Amino acid sequence: MKRIGLKIAIMAIVAYVAPSWAGESPAVRNCTWCHGAGAQGYTVAPRLAGQRPLYIMSQIRSFREHARDNPFSKQYMWSAVTALDPHTARDLADYFATIPPKAANDGDTTLASRGRTIYLEGIPEANIVSCYACHGPNAEGVRDIPRLGGLAYFYLKGRLEQWGEGYHSGTESPMPMVASHLGPDEIAALASYLSFVK
Amino acid sequence: MMGARSHEAEASGGRRGGRIVKALSLRMALQAATVAVAFSTTGHAADGGAPARQGGLEAKLEYCKTCHGLSGQGYLGYFPMPRLAGQQPEYIEAQLRAFIERRRTNPIMFNVAHVLSPSMLTALAMHFRDLNPKPFGGGPRGSLAEGKKIFDEGLPEANVPACSACHGTTGKGQNEIPRLAGQVYEYTVGQLTGWKKERGQGSAIDTSAIMAPTAHNLTRSQVEAVAAYVSYLQ
Numbered sequence: 095m096k097r098i099g100l101k102i103a104i105m106a107i108v109a110y111v112a113p114s115w116a117g118e119s120p121a122v123r124n125c126t127w128c129h130g131a132g133a134q135g136y137t138v139a140p141r142l143a144g145q146r147p148l149y150i151m152s153q154i155r156s157f158r159e160h161a162r163d164n165p166f167s168k169q170y171m172w173s174a175v176t177a178l179d180p181h182t183a184r185d186l187a188d189y190f191a192t193i194p195p196k197a198a199n200d201g202d203t204t205l206a207s208r209g210r211t212i213y214l215e216g217i218p219e220a221n222i223v224s225c226y227a228c229h230g231p232n233a234e235g236v237r238d239i240p241r242l243g244g245l246a247y248f249y250l251k252g253r254l255e256q257w258g259e260g261y262h263s264g265t266e267s268p269m270p271m272v273a274s275h276l277g278p279d280e281i282a283a284l285a286s287y288l289s290f291v292k
Numbered sequence: 293m294m295g296a297r298s299h300e301a302e303a304s305g306g307r308r309g310g311r312i313v314k315a316l317s318l319r320m321a322l323q324a325a326t327v328a329v330a331f332s333t334t335g336h337a338a339d340g341g342a343p344a345r346q347g348g349l350e351a352k353l354e355y356c357k358t359c360h361g362l363s364g365q366g367y368l369g370y371f372p373m374p375r376l377a378g379q380q381p382e383y384i385e386a387q388l389r390a391f392i393e394r395r396r397t398n399p400i401m402f403n404v405a406h407v408l409s410p411s412m413l414t415a416l417a418m419h420f421r422d423l424n425p426k427p428f429g430g431g432p433r434g435s436l437a438e439g440k441k442i443f444d445e446g447l448p449e450a451n452v453p454a455c456s457a458c459h460g461t462t463g464k465g466q467n468e469i470p471r472l473a474g475q476v477y478e479y480t481v482g483q484l485t486g487w488k489k490e491r492g493q494g495s496a497i498d499t500s501a502i503m504a505p506t507a508h509n510l511t512r513s514q515v516e517a518v519a520a521y522v523s524y525l526q
Contacts, residue, residue, distance in 0.1 A: 218406070219407050221354065221355035224400050227369050227370065227400050228359070228369030239370065268362075268367070271354065
């Protein structure tokens with residue numbers, strides 16, 4: 095009985111998701127399989143839609159070189175990029191960048207305004223820098239600096255924690271220094287705010 | 293592995309739905325497991341308290357260098373962050389005070405600077421004076437000769453004095469006159485093209501007014517040429 099219920103649920107999901115696969119190339123589908131329909135992100139796999147192409151390429155490179163070494167990267171992305179040649183990587187990055195991103199809107203609304211203040215101003219007294227200086231007024235990113243606006247709360251929170259836990263990203267980035275000053279409350283506030291940014 | 297899976301999903305015909313269901317249920321099981329892991333690890337991390345709030349000069353210097361480069365060589369974020377290395381201490385102090393008093397308009401640097409004590413201002417400025425990293429680089433190389441000519445000789449017909457007259461023949465600056473050597477290209481272009489808007493607020497009490505007519509008289513391509521030239525000066 096339970097099984098039938100599960101099957102019905104799965105069929106419902108297939109019926110909902112399947113049409114959006116139409117027209118996707120096999121290479122794209124290999125990504126959206128985990129990164130969600132329309133590359134809008136799915137649980138631990140972040141949204142790729144609207145992401146900066148140079149950032150996507152730099153991360154693919156860091157997965158290939160095993161430089162980005164947090165558990166999910168090791169578990170999924172290290173093997174996922176092994177067969178990706180640089181040309182395909184660039185095509186994928188360009189393709190995902192053109193998809194309009196949707197905001198996850200899954201943070202804690204009561205923390206969002208505190209998060210916005212930290213994003214724009216930092217906390218100078220605590221030597222926490224402003225995120226805005228690098229990620230832009232609307233968290234849109236630029237060049238190889240990622241778009242953060244509208245990413246999922248748990249992804250943002252996990253990433254900010256990982257910098258402080260000693261994981262690496264493989265790019266020359268000030269983020270380990272930035273995140274080492276953030277406490278759990280600040281991380282929760284920032285991740286909440288950013289999840290709502292369109 | 294990934295390729296095989298995509299070919300499977302591509303296969304058309306009557307079996308397609310069944311394969312997708314099978315693959316999807318596998319995917320869901322995997323994702324359920326990973327979500328469980330995510331919750332357990334984040335829960336664990338939340339147990340730790342906020343990191344200790346450091347005070348003092350060292351912590352503040354690290355804070356400056358987070359944006360201005362690990363050696364103070366400058367950095368390109370969404371906005372260009374100027375090189376501070378080798379900068380004239382009097383200039384740095386004067387600018388930090390200009391941010392605090394809103395004579396120089398910059399939302400980020402107002403927040404940064406208004407918490408700094410006068411003695412911290414001086415200590416930070418003195419620290420950066422002694423750093424000497426290579427230029428950040430990245431400026432276009434197409435018009436370096438034109439840039440050098442403007443820097444060395446100015447543009448007399450356009451009322452642009454030689455930059456070297458005040459900033460020194462090697463662009464190192466002096467006292468309140470800033471070092472230009474090795475400055476981040478995008479930063480110099482931004483300042484010279486937006487002088488009045490960003491830096492024209494304090495002309496009555498500081499030296500910012502001196503640059504206003506010069507910045508006004510340079511065309512965009514001349515600004516780019518001279519900014520590129522100084523960006524490579526060591």
